Amino acid sequence: MSDAFINTLAVARLEWRRLVVRPLAWVLAALTLAWLAWNFTLLLGGFLAGQIQRAALPGGPGFTDLVAVPLLGQLAQLAFLVVPLLTMSAIAGDRRNGTLPLLFAAGVPASHIVLGRYLAVLAWLLLWLVLTLAMPLALAHATSLDWGKLAAAALGLTLMLAALAAVGVASSTFASHPAIAAAAALIIALALWGVNLGAQMAGINGGAINWLAMSTHLQPLLRGLVSTTDLLWFVLLVALALALATHRLGSDRERD
Amino acid sequence: MTPSIPVSPATILRLDQLSRRRAGRPAVRNLSLALQSGQVLGLLGVNGAGKSTTLSMIAGALRPDSGSIQLNGEDFLERPELARRLIGWLPERAPLWGELTVNEHLDAHGRLRGLNGAALRLARCAIVERLELQPLARRLAGVLSQGQRQRLGLACALLHRPALLVLDEPANALDPVQAAALRTLIREQSATGTAVILSTHLLTEVTAVCDRVAILHEGTLRHDGPIHSDDHAALERTFFEIAMHGTSDPARAA
Numbered sequence: 001m002s003d004a005f006i007n008t009l010a011v012a013r014l015e016w017r018r019l020v021v022r023p024l025a026w027v028l029a030a031l032t033l034a035w036l037a038w039n040f041t042l043l044l045g046g047f048l049a050g051q052i053q054r055a056a057l058p059g060g061p062g063f064t065d066l067v068a069v070p071l072l073g074q075l076a077q078l079a080f081l082v083v084p085l086l087t088m089s090a091i092a093g094d095r096r097n098g099t100l101p102l103l104f105a106a107g108v109p110a111s112h113i114v115l116g117r118y119l120a121v122l123a124w125l126l127l128w129l130v131l132t133l134a135m136p137l138a139l140a141h142a143t144s145l146d147w148g149k150l151a152a153a154a155l156g157l158t159l160m161l162a163a164l165a166a167v168g169v170a171s172s173t174f175a176s177h178p179a180i181a182a183a184a185a186l187i188i189a190l191a192l193w194g195v196n197l198g199a200q201m202a203g204i205n206g207g208a209i210n211w212l213a214m215s216t217h218l219q220p221l222l223r224g225l226v227s228t229t230d231l232l233w234f235v236l237l238v239a240l241a242l243a244l245a246t247h248r249l250g251s252d253r254e255r256d
Numbered sequence: 257m258t259p260s261i262p263v264s265p266a267t268i269l270r271l272d273q274l275s276r277r278r279a280g281r282p283a284v285r286n287l288s289l290a291l292q293s294g295q296v297l298g299l300l301g302v303n304g305a306g307k308s309t310t311l312s313m314i315a316g317a318l319r320p321d322s323g324s325i326q327l328n329g330e331d332f333l334e335r336p337e338l339a340r341r342l343i344g345w346l347p348e349r350a351p352l353w354g355e356l357t358v359n360e361h362l363d364a365h366g367r368l369r370g371l372n373g374a375a376l377r378l379a380r381c382a383i384v385e386r387l388e389l390q391p392l393a394r395r396l397a398g399v400l401s402q403g404q405r406q407r408l409g410l411a412c413a414l415l416h417r418p419a420l421l422v423l424d425e426p427a428n429a430l431d432p433v434q435a436a437a438l439r440t441l442i443r444e445q446s447a448t449g450t451a452v453i454l455s456t457h458l459l460t461e462v463t464a465v466c467d468r469v470a471i472l473h474e475g476t477l478r479h480d481g482p483i484h485s486d487d488h489a490a491l492e493r494t495f496f497e498i499a500m501h502g503t504s505d506p507a508r509a510a
Contacts, residue, residue, distance in 0.1 A: 018355055106339065253318060
């Protein structure tokens with residue numbers, strides 16, 4: 001195994017351990033999953049109540065459109081709050097505790113520290129997504145799921161969580177205090193989501209401003225449309241955020 | 257009979273013209289020194305003399321503004337990954353991840369230093385036993401007393417059997433019994449060929465365990481020489497002359 005892999009894995013394991021022993025991650029998981037489960041039952045109730053009317057409309061929206069995808073949409077909304085709270089201590093916490101130099105002194109490069117921390121948070125977020133997906137999937141035997149649409153929506157949510165986690169880790173790298181990191185991550189995420197709101201209100205549906213917005217790239221995926229441009233947008237955002245985080249963390253060894 | 261040829265111990269560390277500014281002022285200026293395997297160097301100086309900055313640079317936590325660091329004959333600034341196996345560092349106040357237990361700390365440090373599986377378990381058990389950390393093994397680092405934190409930090413520094421041990425005020429918060437145990441430990445490490453740099457405010461610590469002393473003042477090296485256990489009065493005189501006049505040379509001080 002290469003040193004890069006060993007370093008990244010060691011940092012990821014350390015961060016994962018810190019995540020699972022902190023009450024914050026468990027409280028967030030419990031509250032959000034309870035909220036999502038409650039909403040799942042409401043969506044399911046609505047779906048069952050409207051079954052007779054929909055029987056008269058062949059080809060109309062089904063279980064995936066009316067229950068599974070809206071549930072994932074709610075998870076996307078919660079992610080704007082959950083991800084900054086999870087990532088806020090990723091680097092800023094270490095900087096505050098004085099433990100960051102321990103990683104440098106172990107010969108771990110900044111890129112491996114950032115990547116390790118990012119992967120640990122991402123693993124937690126993917127587990128959160130899987131547990132949410134388990135709710136509609138539990139009824140897969142009794143309903144006719146649109147697997148393609150659900151897979152596209154799950155891919156969209158995965159990419160969105162990956163992008164928000166990268167932004168969160170980058171904010172944590174730049175901030176001196178976890179609370180500042182969380183606030184910065186939330187503001188950046190909201191700005192990325194709604195950067196095109198003004199343009200849309202003016203009736204402009206194309207152009208660079210719309211391309212910049214996260215909503216432009218997530219919504220097609222939630223509708224089941226997978227395009228390379230949308231995937232590329234998320235990949236670019238993740239790469240940019242992690243590169244900025246690495247650059248900032250690397251300069252920590254140079255600074256006071 | 258083959259005549260015995262004296263073999264000089266290998267130079268594990270060589271600093272050459274090392275400088276670093278902190279908070280807008282020079283913290284360390286043109287520091288040069290070398291350390292052989294098995295040697296114990298005491299680093300003395302008043303607060304703000306540049307001891308912790310020097311040790312942070314040697315440990316790889318801080319990059320110097322200029323100068324070079326040779327670790328085991330290789331350029332440490334070009335290859336910071338050398339720290340992984342060769343250096344063990346106990347920073348001042350022993351920073352720890354408060355949410356991890358003592359055992360989890362040792363495991364995390366071991367993995368960061370390239371230990372895994374059975375090797376990690378063996379190393380952890382050995383250091384836990386040596387530093388008598390068994391009663392604390394499952395306790396969270398966040399609830400440890402300062403002395404216990406210091407012992408855990410020391411265990412993390414020694415876990416991977418480094419060739420160079422960098423200790424920044426290790427006797428802080430230790431009781432007299434623990435301080436005596438620390439001295440024994442440093443002597444043991446030295447006997448196995450580990451070079452030790454010990455920064456301290458306690459002159460008695462230096463005379464008890466070090467075979468060489470370096471005194472920093474305002475970021476520059478003002479004294480570097482051998483020391484013997486019966487040299488306490490001479491060391492004290494030299495230290496105070498440097499602390500008050502910036503030099504140990506009475507003629508220059510006058």
